[in-house]
Amino acid sequence: MRWLRLYLRSRxxxxxxxxxxATAALVWVLALVYSDxxxxxxxxxxxxxxxxxxxxxxTLGGADDALxxxxxxxxxVRRAGHLVVTAAVIVAPLLLTTxxxxxxxxxxxxxxxxxxxxGLTALGAALVGAxxxxxxxxxxTLASLLPFIEPSTKxxxxxxxxxxxxxxxxxATVCATVxxxxxxxxxxxxxxxxxxxxxxxxDH
Amino acid sequence: xxxxxxxIELRRSAAVGVALLLLVIGAMALLSSTQxxxxxxxxxxxxxxxxxxxxxxxxxxxGAWLGRRDARNRVDELFASTGRPRWQRILPTAGxxxxxxxxxxxxxLLVGAGWVLPTADYFPVAAVAVAAVGALSLVAAAxxxxxxxxxVPRLxxxxxxxxxxVALAxxxxxxxxxSAVVDDRPAPAALLLTPVYxxxxxxxxxxxxxxxxTQALWLAALATTGLLLLGAARRRGxxxxxxxxxxxxxxxxxxxxxxxxxxxxxDPGAAELVCDDAGLQVCVARVHAxxxxxxxxxxxxxxxxxxxKLPDAPSRAVEDRQVASWALAGQDRTPTPHPADTIVFAxxxxxxxxxxxxxxxxxxxxxxxxAWRQDCGDQAYDRDAVLARTVAAAWxxxxxxxxxxxxDVEERxxxxxxxxxxxxxxxxxxxxxxxxxxxxALSCRADALGAIVRGEIP
Numbered sequence: 136m137r138w139l140r141l142y143l144r145s146r147x148x149x150x151x152x153x154x155x156x157a158t159a160a161l162v163w164v165l166a167l168v169y170s171d172x173x174x175x176x177x178x179x180x181x182x183x184x185x186x187x188x189x190x191x192x193x194t195l196g197g198a199d200d201a202l203x204x205x206x207x208x209x210x211x212v213r214r215a216g217h218l219v220v221t222a223a224v225i226v227a228p229l230l231l232t233t234x235x236x237x238x239x240x241x242x243x244x245x246x247x248x249x250x251x252x253x254g255l256t257a258l259g260a261a262l263v264g265a266x267x268x269x270x271x272x273x274x275x276t277l278a279s280l281l282p283f284i285e286p287s288t289k290x291x292x293x294x295x296x297x298x299x300x301x302x303x304x305x306x307a308t309v310c311a312t313v314x315x316x317x318x319x320x321x322x323x324x325x326x327x328x329x330x331x332x333x334x335x336x337x338d339h
Numbered sequence: 340x341x342x343x344x345x346x347i348e349l350r351r352s353a354a355v356g357v358a359l360l361l362l363v364i365g366a367m368a369l370l371s372s373t374q375x376x377x378x379x380x381x382x383x384x385x386x387x388x389x390x391x392x393x394x395x396x397x398x399x400x401x402g403a404w405l406g407r408r409d410a411r412n413r414v415d416e417l418f419a420s421t422g423r424p425r426w427q428r429i430l431p432t433a434g435x436x437x438x439x440x441x442x443x444x445x446x447x448l449l450v451g452a453g454w455v456l457p458t459a460d461y462f463p464v465a466a467v468a469v470a471a472v473g474a475l476s477l478v479a480a481a482x483x484x485x486x487x488x489x490x491v492p493r494l495x496x497x498x499x500x501x502x503x504x505v506a507l508a509x510x511x512x513x514x515x516x517x518s519a520v521v522d523d524r525p526a527p528a529a530l531l532l533t534p535v536y537x538x539x540x541x542x543x544x545x546x547x548x549x550x551x552x553t554q555a556l557w558l559a560a561l562a563t564t565g566l567l568l569l570g571a572a573r574r575r576g577x578x579x580x581x582x583x584x585x586x587x588x589x590x591x592x593x594x595x596x597x598x599x600x601x602x603x604x605x606d607p608g609a610a611e612l613v614c615d616d617a618g619l620q621v622c623v624a625r626v627h628a629x630x631x632x633x634x635x636x637x638x639x640x641x642x643x644x645x646x647x648k649l650p651d652a653p654s655r656a657v658e659d660r661q662v663a664s665w666a667l668a669g670q671d672r673t674p675t676p677h678p679a680d681t682i683v684f685a686x687x688x689x690x691x692x693x694x695x696x697x698x699x700x701x702x703x704x705x706x707x708x709x710a711w712r713q714d715c716g717d718q719a720y721d722r723d724a725v726l727a728r729t730v731a732a733a734w735x736x737x738x739x740x741x742x743x744x745x746x747d748v749e750e751r752x753x754x755x756x757x758x759x760x761x762x763x764x765x766x767x768x769x770x771x772x773x774x775x776x777x778x779x780a781l782s783c784r785a786d787a788l789g790a791i792v793r794g795e796i797p
Contacts, residue, residue: 154495182502189498266411266494273400273498274364277393280505281368 146194146217152224155187159228159239167237174240177299178280180229181248183239185276187225188252189269194221195257196265196327203326215323218257225249243302251297251311252276254318261321264328341431348435352408357401357481358439364397365390365447376451378458378629378693379542381609383451384469387444388536391473395535396504398440398477402484403497405436406569410492419572426570433482433566440477444470458693460628461609468551475558476534480504482565489569508533516599529592530599532557537600541666542626542686545606553591560587603666610660619643623658627686633695634658634687634702641706642682644735650774653710655681661714674716679781682709707732711776715783723789724780726750730757730791731773757792 143149162183166175175183194217197203203210226249229239239245252272259268276298278284284296286304293306300307348354368390369376376382409415418428448470487500512533519526530537531554540546560583567580596602609626621638623631638656645652657677664672677683684706690696708728733740740754761769772791779787 150493151495154499158499182505186495186499186502190495193494269494269498270360273501274360274393274397277396277501277505278364278368280392280509282389282392283372 142213145197148194151190151194154190155225156228158183158186158190159232163232163235163237163239167235170237173236174238175232177244177248177301180239180245181252181276181279181298183229184225184245184248184252185272188249188256188272191221191225191253192256192260192265192268194265195260195268195322200264200327200329204329210326211323214326215319218253218319218322222250222253225253241302247302247308247311248298250315252314254311254315257318257322258314260327261318261325262328264330341427344431345434345438348431349438352432352435353401353405354435354439357398357404357436358443360401361394361397361440361443361477362446365394365443366450368393369447369451373454373691374689374696377454377689377691379626380455380459380461380466381463381469381540381545381606381626382542383448383455384466384473385536385540385546387447387451388469388473388534390447391476391535392505392509394444395476395480395508396501398480399484399487399504400497400501401440402436402481402486402565403488403500404484405432406485406488406490407492407494407496409489425572429566429570433485433569436481436485437478440481441474444474444477454691454693458629460613461611461625463545463606463608465545465548465551465606468548468555469546472551472554472558473534475555475562479558479562479565482562482569484565486565486568509535509537512537512599516601519599525597526599526601528595528597528599531595531602532588532592534558539666540600540603541662543606543610543624543660543662544603544666545609547596547602547604549594550596550602553594557587557591560584560591563587601666605662612657620655622656623686624660627658627689629693630658630687630689630695633697634684637697637703638684638706641703641709641735644707645682645710648735648770648773649710649777650770651679653680653682656706656709657681657683659683659685659714664717672716674714674783676714676781676783679777682706683712683714684709704729704732707735710735711780711788713781713783715785718783718785721785721789722750723792724785726754726757727776727788727791728780730754730761731776733758734761734769734773753792757794760794761791 162175162179166172166179226246229245229249230242232238233240233242252275255272255275256268259271279296279298284292284299286300287293287296290306293300293304294310297304297307297310365387369386372386376386409418484497484500488496512530512535515530516526516537531550534554564580564582564584564587567583568577571577571580606626609624611625612622613625613628613631614620614622615631615635618635619639619642621631621635623634642653642656646654661672661675687702687705688696695702708731711728711731729740729743739758742751742754746754761772764772776788776791779785779790
């Protein structure tokens with residue numbers, strides 16, 4: 136228990152949790168007040184999930200990268216666990232809204248977008264470090280907002296706009312799965328790249 | 340001294356990374372729909388402005404990332420304790436980011452120009468102004484982002500700011516535009532505060548100098564606020580820094596026209612006629628001059644087919660230069676009838692190379708039907724009149740009409756019987772009826788035109 140508490144604190148999980156929950160709550164309240172539709176659309180779902188994922192991106196790395204590679208602790212298992220639990224924590228508040236009249240739905244889209252974006256972030260963390268891992272998910276999510284990106288039957292468009300395809304679009308699901316699996320594997324096996332421990336504040 | 344630091348910042352800071360990100364994402368967005376702007380400078384400028392939907396929030400995020408640098412490296416206190424004025428350290432960094440984002444924007448325009456330059460014949464100066472306002476908006480975004488990044492040096496600041504930017508600069512104005520159209524009222528003038536171009540611009544429209552100037556004023560004020568906030572060290576500095584943006588908005592909003600981006604103006608230069616006189620005259624608008632070689636052939640063919648069968652056949656084909664109704668929300672359109680010796684044809688599809696895309700054989704029937712078409716303003720849809728034009732065009736070609744996929748069984752039967760009745764008549768009677776139908780069409784009597792289909796004798 137003590138290890139877990141120290142780990143959560145060293146990864147600054149509390150602010151990330153606060154940001155992700157607050158974002159979901161804010162979008163939900165805005166939709167409740169200003170929208171007549173019962174379902175929050177795929178673009179808003181993507182933006183909400185993206186902010187949550189970016190908030191948790193900071194928790195993927197610690198203050199000292201070298202410490203996270205010491206062999207006396209089984210880091211790969213912990214890193215994998217961290218990602219899986221993070222995905223669950225991001226989906227949980229969105230899932231909670233399904234009992235209300237204004238909901239993040241359908242569930243398949245919420246889960247697909249969360250695991251896909253989280254995988255992309257983990258992949259970024261493994262390649263360029265946690266501090267810059269939000270750039271790819273942010274860019275892809277914003278690009279999905281372009282007016283000509285829409286639900287389509289063309290596989291190229293389904294991949295480019297995978298975030299806003301309806302549930303059950305094969306190419307979009309495959310794209311999200313590939314991102315999730317690659318990210319999970321890369322981050323689990325490799326972790327963040329080792330930078331020299333300088334006198335910098337940890338990324339928060 | 341300042342120049343040297345600027346060069347170092349450009350080489351070593353995140354500015355170049357931000358610029359590359361803008362360039363790659365912007366180019367992908369732009370090049371995925373080249374047919375939207377091929378051959379037209381104004382449409383290129385507007386397309387890049389529409390791309391600001393993504394680029395503007397990314398510039399905000401990039402600025403926030405750079406603004407957070409001092410806090411991340413724990414040098415805030417160190418720099419605060421040096422005896423140099425703060426702006427001396429701020430300017431090179433802010434300048435480097437501004438240079439980077441503007442370069443990315445200009446490169447983006449140059450990439451797009453590759454699809455415009457080969458075929459464009461008309462260069463409206465307003466396109467430069469539209470593009471310049473976009474560049475200014477990116478500088479404003481970058482500097483405001485830096486100020487926010489400095490004030491809240493968190494990792495999540497950059498992405499959260501980007502999302503807030505999208506919401507404020509694109510989603511909210513878009514929603515307001517749509518709800519204004521739904522309620523049939525002009526959208527508020529304040530919509531023009533966003534640099535993201537919402538909706539589209541017709542090829543025969545332009546953005547007025549008034550809009551460009553007020554937007555430039557507001558965005559310059561916003562950029563100034565960002566820069567001053569970045570340099571502010573005390574409360575009073577912060578209060579003074581907010582002043583330009585508030586003043587800018589207060590001055591600009593009353594000067595902006597209502598209707599948001601629907602408040603575009605007609606561009607007489609774009610609508611000027613360019614004609615091909617080698618044979619019967621065929622004209623297109625100057626903005627579509629590149630289409631003329633492709634259009635002239637089918638247009639003359641259509642005129643020849645009309646001359647062969649129709650008494651008093653038209654001898655001239657001109658492109659329709661009316662601004663499309665979607666670009667004129669809520670505005671009344673006055674019809675401009677054309678004389679009987681002219682057919683007015685709709686602009687053919689423009690391909691991604693800026694030339695006319697005539698694949699699908701849709702264009703010749705369109706030209707033939709144009710003989711029975713007149714600009715009558717916003718008349719109610721008359722099914723019989725639409726079908727009558729199909730029958731008339733088929734009569735000119737001498738082939739039975741090819742069924743359209745939107746016809747139902749009844750419409751198909753109507754067209755078939757109308758065509759068979761018509762070709763069963765003596766030649767002189769056929770010509771008399773079609774000429775009468777043409778008179779009806781040219782004088783906006785839709786039901787008299789529809790008589791062809793209903794089997795009544797006009």
